[in-house]
Amino acid sequence: MRSIARAATAVGAAALIVGGLSAAPASAADGRTCVSNQHPTLDVWTGRGCFVGNGDDIEATDLYADGQRTVVDWYTDYGREGECDNALGTGWTVTCDYDMTETGRIKFRVCARSGGINRDCTDWTGWISIRTGEAA
Template sequence: MTLLSRTLGVFAGVALLMVGGATAASASPMADEPPYSQVKCLNSEYASTCFQWEGDDQWIIDREANGWAAVVHVQTNYGKNVECKAMPAAEGWALCLFDHQEGKCVRFRLYELKDDVKRKYTGWSPWYGTEYGSLC
């Protein structure tokens, strides 16, 4: 897949809407995996998410075909709250593009969602820098 087609596919697949005070993005499906040398990840029994500081991308994968959607809640230290919902289980990694301010900090947690019910919250990740992914 060329960089241009990947970029166009990502932009075409990302839809933004307001949900409960946090901006939610529908992740676009990706055939690739996160570049593990450039991400900070959080894993649970039902999902995994990785923050890629170059580009402010949030990767997510739903690991259980249980009827519940995996969601990552992303928070910055300057007041931004956004969410990224995974594609259904077994459809691979998905990606949401968030344009965070450089020189700030971000943290994230996972939960499951079905019919407006949320469950299985993980703890928050540590705070990571938006420029280089180092601890804040």
């Protein structure tokens, strides 16, 4: 099941991460870990991905009007993998709802996708608890 919500782009991107393509994840007390990717030549954030422990949700937010989509690739320590793909455009968040094993852990990264090719990906996050949404 996917739900769609309008994202607050400038505030969300600025508040989350400082850095470039290898931005470290920001973790909040609400069980949400987020990372953002940056355009390789411009000083702008292009996308944001979040894992939300309460609900096993992956969020993909497009932050920049560049004609590319934001994709969040993910995998677990028990063999599941997938992606959450946002093709709706700038300012939109796509929430992908997965039923994951609460005792497991997840890693994810955020990429811009153009023509089926992932570009400007962040590094993979460290392990995150699926139950809490925080570093594990």
